[in-house]
Amino acid sequence: MPRKALFVLLFVALLSGCRKSSAPTSESSTAAQATFQIRGxxxxxxxxxxTLDGDAVPGFMDxxxxxxxxxxPMVATELHPGDRITATILADKDGSDFANVRLDNVVIVSQARPDYVPAVQYNVPKAGDSVPDFKLLNQSNQTIHLAQFKGKVLLLTFIYTRCPFADFCVxxxxxxxxxDKALAADPALYQQTHLLSISFDPAYDTPKVLRSYGGAYTGLYTKEKxxxxxxxxxxxxxxxxxTxxxxxxITGSGKTxxxxxxxxxxxxxxKIVAWYPNNEWKPVDVVAQMKQAAGA
Known part of the structure; x- marks a missing residue:
């Protein structure tokens, strides 16, 4: 059965790649709002x-x-690869930068395929879910697996070392x-927690690359253990x-x-305690949740 031609939704994306400047911006509630029209x-x-392959938007981005x-998230079931859409871009303007980008008034103008069934089904992490025992190769060229961290509170995130966007992996x-610094200030809590940054670019992010990248972020460089x-x-x-x-x-290949x-x-x-699907979470809030999960 053909789907309705019009779907209205709100997208929230904080992506520095769509700004005119690559410098980080502050998200101020007093920022002026700009609107643009996009097709893609x-x-x-x-x-x-x-993920949208968008046409150029004059005054906003190429x-x-x-x-x-x-x-x-329910709207994802109505959008399929190959569909062409029009939408209104809403963005907070702070000087020459744009932040808090979202799409409104999305209209499907050309449907790729009726009743399309996606080839890949993504799981939405939920509190209480048991996490599979995934295996990884770490910066020390050692195989680790998630189950080995049972007994500790584990915070993990996803990055790739070549990511150029200040609001994403960086x-x-x-x-x-x-x-890590906040947890280290409480030795008892530090012993009950662990951090894990997972790269989804294994071809480039070898143990050697990950060791250099990790040492830079801990601030100990080659002395990091x-x-x-x-x-x-x-x-x-x-x-x-x-993933x-x-x-x-993840879309694309190579460097970007x-x-x-x-x-x-x-x-x-x-088991999962909390999931943060964007970049809006604050370290101080997550540390508080880790402390609570550790029973400290």
Whole structure:
């Protein structure tokens, strides 16, 4: 049965790649709002994201492919690869930068295929879910697996070391550095917690690359022993299952990958405590949740 031609939704995406300047911006509630019109083709969807190959938007950005976070995840079932859409871009303007980008008034103007069934099904992490025992190769060229962290509160996130966007991987790694420093100030809590940054670019992010990247973010460089914070990547074969379970959508290849965000807090029992699907979480709040999960 053909779907309705019009779907209205709200996307929230904080992606520095769509700004006129690459410098980070503050998200001020007093920022002026700008609106633009965009047309484009849906490249991919998962449980809560849509990647759009958008036409050039005069005064906003050149033609580019970028992911948008769906505020209403249910709408993802209505958008399929190949669909062409029009939409209104809403963005907060702060000087020459744009932040808090979202799409409104989305209209499907050309449907790629009626009743399309996506080839890949993404899991949406939920509190109480048991996490599979995924295996990874860490910065010390050692195989680690998630089950080995049972008995500790584990905070994990996804990055790739070549990511150029200040609000994506760079922000996640800086946030983790803040979390690591805050936890270290409480030795008892430090012993009950662990951090894990997972790369979804295993071909490039070898143990040597991850060791250099991780040492830079901890601030200890070559002296870092990685006793509390691991940087690791799965094999190419296991990458799809890992990213699909944690709802990490990835498109592109080579040096630049478009991707969604996923940070997960896992309890001592190996079950999910909380999921943060964007870059809006604050280190101080996550540290408080880790402390609560540790029973400290």
């Amino acid at each position: 083709k849906v490249v991919s969807t998962d449980a809560s994201h849509v 033609a580019m492919t970028m992911p948008y976070k769906l505020k209403d 922000r996640m790694s800086r946030n983790f550095a803040e979390v 990685f006793l509390h914070w691991d940087f690791a990547a799965p094999t190419e074969k296991e990458l799809p299952a890992l 699909q379970y944690f709802d990490v959508g 990958l478009s991707h969604s965000l996923s940070t997960v807090l896992i309890g001592k029992d190996g």
